[in-house]
Amino acid sequence: xxxxxxxxxxxxxxxxxxxxxxxSSFRIAPTSTCTSNARSRGAYLHLHAHASSSSSSSxxxxxxxxxEDGRRAYPQQTPHxxxxxxxxxxxxxxxxxxxxxxxxxxxxxxxxxxxxxxxxAFKTKRKRFMEGWYYRLTLPESNASFAxxxxxxxxxxxxxxxxxxxxxxxxxxxMGPDDGYMTxxxxxxxxxxxxxxxxxLGCTFEWNDDATDDDDDDDDEKEDRRMITAMDPTDWRExxxxxxxxxxxxxxxxxxGRNGAERDxxxxxxxxxxxxxxxxxxxxxxxxxxxxxxxDRTSSKQRSTAGWLASFAVFEPHWQVTxxxxxxxxxxxxxxxxxxxxxxxxYAEKNWGGSFPSHWYxxxxxxxxxxxxxxxxxxxxxxxxxxxxxxxxxxxxxHYDGVFYEAVPWTGDMEWDVDPWGRWILTGRCTSGTRLFxxxxxxxxxxxxxxxxxxxxxxxxxxxxxxxxxSFLADTSLSLWQLRWDEEIGDHVRVDGPPIIxxxxxKQGGIEIGGGPWWDTWKSKSNxxxxxxxxxxxxxxxxxxxxxxxxxxxxYN
Numbered sequence: 001x002x003x004x005x006x007x008x009x010x011x012x013x014x015x016x017x018x019x020x021x022x023x024s025s026f027r028i029a030p031t032s033t034c035t036s037n038a039r040s041r042g043a044y045l046h047l048h049a050h051a052s053s054s055s056s057s058s059x060x061x062x063x064x065x066x067x068e069d070g071r072r073a074y075p076q077q078t079p080h081x082x083x084x085x086x087x088x089x090x091x092x093x094x095x096x097x098x099x100x101x102x103x104x105x106x107x108x109x110x111x112x113x114x115x116x117x118x119x120x121a122f123k124t125k126r127k128r129f130m131e132g133w134y135y136r137l138t139l140p141e142s143n144a145s146f147a148x149x150x151x152x153x154x155x156x157x158x159x160x161x162x163x164x165x166x167x168x169x170x171x172x173x174x175m176g177p178d179d180g181y182m183t184x185x186x187x188x189x190x191x192x193x194x195x196x197x198x199x200x201l202g203c204t205f206e207w208n209d210d211a212t213d214d215d216d217d218d219d220d221e222k223e224d225r226r227m228i229t230a231m232d233p234t235d236w237r238e239x240x241x242x243x244x245x246x247x248x249x250x251x252x253x254x255x256x257g258r259n260g261a262e263r264d265x266x267x268x269x270x271x272x273x274x275x276x277x278x279x280x281x282x283x284x285x286x287x288x289x290x291x292x293x294x295x296d297r298t299s300s301k302q303r304s305t306a307g308w309l310a311s312f313a314v315f316e317p318h319w320q321v322t323x324x325x326x327x328x329x330x331x332x333x334x335x336x337x338x339x340x341x342x343x344x345x346x347y348a349e350k351n352w353g354g355s356f357p358s359h360w361y362x363x364x365x366x367x368x369x370x371x372x373x374x375x376x377x378x379x380x381x382x383x384x385x386x387x388x389x390x391x392x393x394x395x396x397x398x399h400y401d402g403v404f405y406e407a408v409p410w411t412g413d414m415e416w417d418v419d420p421w422g423r424w425i426l427t428g429r430c431t432s433g434t435r436l437f438x439x440x441x442x443x444x445x446x447x448x449x450x451x452x453x454x455x456x457x458x459x460x461x462x463x464x465x466x467x468x469x470x471s472f473l474a475d476t477s478l479s480l481w482q483l484r485w486d487e488e489i490g491d492h493v494r495v496d497g498p499p500i501i502x503x504x505x506x507k508q509g510g511i512e513i514g515g516g517p518w519w520d521t522w523k524s525k526s527n528x529x530x531x532x533x534x535x536x537x538x539x540x541x542x543x544x545x546x547x548x549x550x551x552x553x554x555x556y557n
Contacts, residue, residue, distance in 0.1 A: 070197040073248030076286035078302040080310060080320040083194035083201065084352045085131055085152070090159035090190060091227045128167070129154060130317075130458035131194075131352040133201065135251060137279070137328055138345040138367040138472075138508055145472035145508055146332060147175040148253065148277065149455075150201065150244055153463050155189045164189050167463030169266075170203045171456075172244050172255055174275050176334045179453040179471050182273035183265050184242060184257030185464070191243075193229040199322060199348075200230055202245035206256075208238070237278070251328070252278045261453065266464065279330025281346060284373060287321050290402030305349075305397075307410065307536035314532075316384040317353030324399045325366045325375040347375070355460040356467060357381035358390075361418045361522070362512040363426060363443045365476045368504040375399045376478050378426045378441050380416060381515070385532065393526045396428030396439045398480055400501060405437050405480060406430060409528035410537040416525075420518035421469060422447045424511060429483065431492050432537075436483040438494060443474040443509045450474070457514060468514030476509025 073081075086092060132151035139145065154168040170192040171185035186205050194201035207225065236245050236252055244253035255275040262270030286302040304310045305320045328346040332339045345367040360381025368374045380394025394414040398405040407414055407428025414428040424443040430436055445452075452471035456464045480501035483492040528536075 073198045074283050075291045076283040076302060076323070077198060077248070078286040078288075078320060078322050079304045080318070080350070080352075081199045081322050082196045083131060084318075085129055085155055085194075087152075087193050088155045088157040088159060088164070088190040089193040089229065091193065091229055093159035093161070128354045128460060129352075130355065131350070132458065133199075133246065133350045134348065135246075136347040136364065136472075136510060137332070137341075138347075139339060139341055140345070140367050140508065142177075142339060143508065144177040144339065145175075145510070146177075146277070146334075147173075147470070147472075147510075148244070148251065149173040149175070150203070150246070151458065151464065152189060152192045152194075152203075153458060155192060157188075157190050159190055169464055170205075171266075171464055172203070172205075172253065172257070173260060173456060174253075174255055175453065175455065175470060175472070176275070177337075179450070179473065180334070181260035181453045181455065182255060182257055182275060182335075183260035183456070184255045185266055195230075198248050200247050202230065202243065204228075204240050204243040206241040206243070208241045233278070249281045249283075250279070251281060251330075260456070266456075274333070274335055276333040277331070279328045279332075279341075279346075281323075282327045282329075282343070283323055284327065285323070285325040285375060285399040285402070285404075287324055287397075287404070289404045303404075303406075307408070308539055309532070309536055314386060315353075317351050317356055319349065319351050319379075321347075321349045321377055321397075323348035324377060324397075325373060347377075349377075351458075356457045357383050357515055359392075359515040359518075359522070360468075360513070361394075361416065361424060361426075362510070362514075363424050363441055363474070363476065364510040365441075365443075365478070365506050365508065367508050368476075368478065368506045371504055373399070373401050374478070374501070374504060376439070376441050378424075378428070379512075380414065380426075380526070385529070389529075391527065391529055392524055393528055394426065394428070395526075396426050396441060398439050398478070398501070400480070405435065405439060407437070407439055409526040410533050414526045415523075417521065417523045418513065419521050421445075421452065421513060424474075429492065431483065436485075436492060437500070438481045438483055438492075439479070441476065441478050443476045443511050445471060445474045445511065452511070468512055470510070470512045472508055472510050474507075474509035474511040476506045478504045 130151060130153045132149065135148045137146045137148070149172070151171045152169070154165040157164045157168065164187070168189045169185055169187060170189050171183065173181070173183045175181050184205060186203070191205065192201070192203040230245065230247060231239070233250055233252060240254060242254050242256045253276070255273070257273055258265035258268065258270040259273050264270055287305055288302040306315060306318060309315065310318050310320065323346065326346040326348070327343040329342050329344070347364060347366055360379065362379035364377050366375035376396070376398050378394070378396040380392070382390050382392045385391055393409050394416050395406070395408045396414060397407060407430045411432045412428065412430040414426070417425040422445055425440070427438070427440045429438045450471050450473045452469045454466050455468050455470050457467035459465050459467055478501055479499055481499045482495040484495050486493045
């Protein structure tokens with residue numbers, strides 16, 4: 001136990017030394033030092049911070065490209081929105097990108113690189129690593145949903161100058177209507193690029209013939225094309241044959257792959273599948289309260305979903321919800337069926353680390369009947385912690401009209417009752433701080449009518465492999481009650497009167513179980529071990545002390 005305490009408090013001291021924010025709020029990352037060749041045409045373009053509000057279903061075009069400069073793309077941007085690895089894309093391995101001066105590009109930059117506990121871009125090449133981004137689009141009028149899943153495994157080829165591992169893979173998976181599933185991937189990890197300070201990433205599997213086979217192109221021009229990363233969305237549509245591109249306010253892709261339900265789909269075998277998509281994104285909620293002028297801004301900062309220790313290689317894997325609620329406008333062509341939409345519910349999250357948990361569950365919905373801004377994300381599983389141990393945790397968090405209700409193991413407790421398939425009952429309580437509440441989400445489906453689809457997820461030994469089961473067709477309900485302390489019973493109880501949310505419902509809940517094997521119902525309660533629980537809760541204690549101090553000063557004044 002003494003060793004545990006010593007190791008844990010070493011994390012705290014190093015965090016203070018390296019400038020990592022203990023408030024779980026967004027900290028601006030240093031400007032990406034991976035600059036492209038000056039000849040690169042259309043490289044490193046950045047969309048404006050605000051998406052168009054045009055009512056047209058066609059996403060807007062951009063006219064003023066901006067370099068990624070380390071600033072937040074929008075106020076709702078969360079911690080960990082940028083990448084956690086050094087891409088193998090050749091633009092990141094030019095001479096200028098490896099200069100020692102680049103390590104000193106911002107205060108604390110060198111210390112953050114040298115931090116032995118932080119999984120940074122220079123360490124991922126030495127051990128198994130994956131990073132994945134998940135975007136969900138819900139179309140209530142069509143009773144359809146899509147998930148666009150992009151991932152990179154073992155990006156170590158350093159611009160294609162050396163071989164990757166047997167598990168190196170850049171992949172695009174898409175889940176669609178009626179739990180359909182398709183995928184396209186490439187073993188060449190050097191095609192994948194990603195920004196460090198904000199959510200920009202992409203991979204060009206194939207260029208259009210007119211963009212690659214021009215006989216007039218000289219060797220320098222061909223090399224320029226290898227160096228291209230982010231492009232203006234219009235240029236991207238014209239030049240890219242297959243691939244994807246994500247910018248802070250834009251999602252584009254062209255998949256010409258295979259039916260993902262077939263075992264050999266990653267090898268390019270199976271039934272052909274096609275999906276094109278292009279949409280603009282308007283953020284509403286990141287992971288925290290809305291930033292408003294009429295509230296205390298210290299409570300409006302965006303938070304780490306897994307707590308501030310997610311900045312370190314403490315837990316495996318890491319998880320961050322980057323957009324708990326947003327709106328998307330654009331089109332999706334799913335195997336010839338075209339879906340057009342305006343201001344459709346949109347959600348985004350990401351994972352990174354060595355592999356996914358050995359056992360997990362998940363429920364998500366932001367398309368509740370009769371509610372405009374209501375989103376719930378709930379999930380948990382068994383994760384690795386220091387000294388070779390594991391722990392099982394869960395959380396239920398709700399964004400409602402700009403207010404964030406967070407029930408996590410370090411501010412309260414959470415219980416779950418999850419069947420191998422068909423039933424999810426998740427209850428979380430926040431019993432510390434000033435916002436005391438209880439939230440319960442229930443999701444059900446008939447296994448015979450809605451069997452779900454088996455998706456691939458990163459695994460430690462087999463790379464991207466069948467490892468989880470998903471559906472977007474769950475009957476979902478959400479209730480939220482305010483709590484108060486009852487002196488007689490010595491516990492928190494629900495406040496008399498109507499709840500904050502009284503059984504909001506949806507027939508488009510997202511559900512998932514993963515890892516396993518799942519033989520029996522998993523019923524348990526979060527049990528976060530010390531001293532990690534106290535360490536993760538430190539920012540909340542700090543906020544409480546600061547608020548009490550401000551109240552006292554206001555009283556004296």
